[in-house]
Amino acid sequence: MTFTKIAREEAAFYWEKSFEHPFIQRLAAGDLESEIFRYYLLQDRYYLEHFSKLYSKIAEQTNDQEAQQQLKENAENLKLGEMAIRKEFFSELAISDQEILETPIAPTAYHYVSHMYRQLVDGTPNTAFAGMLPCAWLYQEIGVRLIETGSPDSLYQRWIETYAGEAAAEGIKKECALLDRLYQESLKKEQQQMIQAFVISSKMEYAFWEMAVKLEKW
Structure with a gap:
């Protein structure tokens, strides 16, 4: 089987928990508290910076x-797309530079970022790349699921639209195909590390929604 099929199946429980999480459900319903969404954005800013x-x-x-080119393309697309939209959200919600500086990084955000860096220390470029896939792929699937009904809140609707477009789908398709090839060309130990990195990141994605809803602190 391919890397993406194996990894997706092993992480399925946590993906379903993400789809059903109150953060996602309430964002779609339009009644997610502004305080929670602000906290999510502040923690996500730290996450995306390191991503x-x-x-x-x-x-x-x-x-x-091919991987080198794809990674550079991903970094550029992130800056022009998701990170640029986040800046608009910060402006509209009046999140100042001072607030950013004074908001401590939550444990989950810290641990998720640390997990991804660790793949480069204890693993390989392939395991590190595999550990980054769940973020983009999960968000794209969430976007596709939510766009059918949308959100009555205009800000949350724009968040959904960020991940539901054809460009996002094509990007994920291309990245999955590349990781499938890298997996097939890897030795068994590295293949296992790639799967493990993907599954841990999937668990951390679920934990990220929990972090936001609970306004998690140390």
């Missing part, structure tokens, strides 16, 4: 030319 850096770091370390 972008990781794309570049993995690209520097991989010897696979």
